[in-house]
Amino acid sequence: MGVGAADLRRWVGAFADTVVANEQLLTSLDSAIGDADHGGNMARGMKAVVAKLDADPPATPAALLKQVGMTLISTVGGASGPLYGTFFLRMAQSVGDADELDTAGVGAALRAGVAGVVARGKAEAGDKTMYDALAPAVDAYDAALGGGELAEALRAAADAAATGRDATTPLQARKGRASYLGERSVGHQDPGATSATFLIETAAATLPAP
Amino acid sequence: MKKLINDPADVVAESLQGIAAAHPELRVDHTNKIVYRADAPVQNKVALISGGGSGHEPLHGGFVGPGMLDAACAGEVFTSPTPDQMLAATQGVDGGLGVLHIVKNYTGDVMNFEMAAELAAAETGVEVVSVVTDDDVAVQDSLYTAGRRGVGVTVLVEKIAGAAADAGRDLAAVADVARKVNAQGRSMGMALTSCTVPAAGRPTFDLPDDEIEIGIGIHGEPGRRRVQAMPARDVARELVEPILADHDFTGSGGVLAFVNGMGGTPLLEQYLMYNEVAKLLDAAGVRVVRSLVGPYITSLEMAGCSVTLLAMDDELLQLWDAPVRTPGMRWGV
Incomplete structure (x- = not known):
């Protein structure tokens, strides 16, 4: 049993719900070291994504992922729009015309998405960005893939993302608006790594067949 | 607010x-x-x-x-x-x-x-x-x-x-x-007060009444440091010196000197600041060939100013003086 468009729709819906429920948290993390708009921008974008998917439900995984990416790019603005938008667009490219993804296919799509984030944002490990949650997540996914179970691999990815997110707190930001704070960015959890962890956690909660 | x-x-x-x-x-x-x-x-x-x-x-x-x-x-x-x-x-x-x-x-x-x-x-x-x-x-x-x-x-x-x-x-x-x-070109700005983003409804940063922020960005990003409020002549020095230290503006083409209001500072003070900047440039051997004073790149209602210097030559002078007709900048037409 592979992952199809309906499963991805569940994931995107759960991510939207989580972002909206945590809008205040994301904004307060961002006001400490950024410009206090991450929660609002992501909530606005994910609400638009859900409205678009409801109005015109895409039939294939690639069409759905592309729709999500394009909507985020055109509604979020700031840096998060291009970064999350590119993540979903690169996933769509990786999926190709497959109707269903197996466990390796999900891993390849996630890795392609993360590669897109790096290409767009040029972040490196330890820069205190969303990449610090996403990079360990895809590594943990691949390491767990030996077992062949989607649920197991996604659980490992979610745990690694959360660990990576927590590890951003003592880091000094080297990318984005937080970098202007220099040493004053130390001691604050990165808002982008926080929303990226929601992305992987909601995948773990929704993608494996119920 | x-x-x-x-x-x-x-x-x-x-x-x-x-x-x-x-x-x-x-x-x-x-x-x-x-x-x-x-x-x-x-x-x-x-x-x-x-x-x-x-x-x-x-x-x-x-x-x-x-x-x-x-x-x-x-x-x-x-x-x-x-x-x-x-x-x-x-x-x-x-x-x-x-x-x-x-x-x-x-x-x-x-x-x-x-x-x-x-x-x-x-x-x-x-x-x-x-x-x-x-x-x-x-x-x-x-x-x-x-x-x-x-x-x-x-x-x-x-x-x-x-x-x-x-x-x-x-x-x-x-x-x-x-x-x-x-x-x-090089710039350096400062703030006397914070700005307030309409959706946030409260000041972006807290700046005590007797302090100013040197090196501020145009979105309320932090500057180089916070210091006690000081006379305009000293503020001008705080802005001009880092610019002159970063780039050579003593060339024969001279400079365009631009004092910009951040949104909440009156032109009265902007011209006073321009005067202080011009004195410092003169003392540093920098020749001013064109000037611009006013609020051109603002940060909502933030009070403060920035100084920009541009090293000029004949090409840039000719292009700067060419006619322009926009709501915010208009001459020669």
């Missing part, structure tokens, strides 16, 4: 409606939040677009018109516009000779303009070249940050590159002069 607004959510849209109502020589696409010259696209001229978060007016929409920008994209307050806005503007201004994107160096702006340029290449035949401005010397450690921010020099790039396009130069040559202005 008291503001002249109706609803925080409608600030950008309603301000654009006001621009359309006040300036029949401009055309506003309210769906995409783009301000165009009414006669765009101008055939057989390189077109210039810029854009960025709102809250810096007259930048960028107030600089649309003959001799400057062909269009400007407005984002939410302090939030970059999106690639589809920039793509629409690019297509809307192209007169067959390509489009220059003028981008201030902020992570979001750079990424969104980058995607717009990729979309333009993939989906249209329009040639796009991008120039990024990064003139803020307050950011010292540019290796470990997102780099120097684009501030006052952006205004000068839009004016001078606009004149180059009007003079019939091709896209590569217009981009070259834009890059030259950025390379030869």
Whole structure:
């Protein structure tokens, strides 16, 4: 049993719900070291994504992922729009015309998405960005893939993302608006790594067949 | 916080409606939040677009018109516009000779303009070249940050590159002069008070009554340091010295000296500051050949100012003096 468009729709819906429920948290993390708009921008974008998917439900995984990416790019603005938008667009490219993804296919799509984030944002490990949650997540996914179970691999990815997110707190930001704070960015959890962890956690909660 | 607004959510849209109502020589696409010259696209001229978060007016929409920008994209307050806005503007201004994107160096702006340029290449035949401005010397450690921010020099790039396009130069040559202005210009700003983003409703940062922030950005980003309030002559020194330390402005071409109000500081004080800046430049052997004083790149109602110096030569002088007709800058016509 592979992952199809309906499963991805569940994931995107759960991510939207989580972002909206945590809008205040994301904004307060961002006001400490950024410009206090991450929660609002992501909530606005994910609400638009859900409205678009409801109005015109895409039939294939690639069409759905592309729709999500394009909507985020055109509604979020700031840096998060291009970064999350590119993540979903690169996933769509990786999926190709497959109707269903197996466990390796999900891993390849996630890795392609993360590669897109790096290409767009040029972040490196330890820069205190969303990449610090996403990079360990895809590594943990691949390491767990030996077992062949989607649920197991996604659980490992979610745990690694959360660990990576927590590890951003003592880091000094080297990318984005937080970098202007220099040493004053130390001691604050990165808002982008926080929303990226929601992305992987909601995948773990929704993608494996119920 | 008291503001002249109706609803925080409608600030950008309603301000654009006001621009359309006040300036029949401009055309506003309210769906995409783009301000165009009414006669765009101008055939057989390189077109210039810029854009960025709102809250810096007259930048960028107030600089649309003959001799400057062909269009400007407005984002939410302090939030970059999106690639589809920039793509629409690019297509809307192209007169067959390509489009220059003028981008201030902020992570979001750079990424969104980058995607717009990729979309333009993939989906249209329009040639796009991008120039990024990064003139803020307050950011010292540019290796470990997102780099120097684009501030006052952006205004000068839009004016001078606009004149180059009007003079019939091709896209590569217009981009070259834009890059030259950025390379030869430096800025440094300071704040007396914070700004208040309408949607947030409270000041972006807390600055005690007796303190000022030296090296502030135009979105309330932190500066180099906070110090006790001081007389204007000392503030001028805090701004001019780091600029002169960063670039040689003693060349025979002289400089354009630009004192910019941040939005909440009266012209009375801006001219007083200009006087202090001019004295320091004179003492440093820097010859001023052109000046600009006023609120041109603001940060909502933040009180404070910035100083920008641009090393001039005959080419830049001629382009600076060329006619311009926009809501925010107008001479020679």
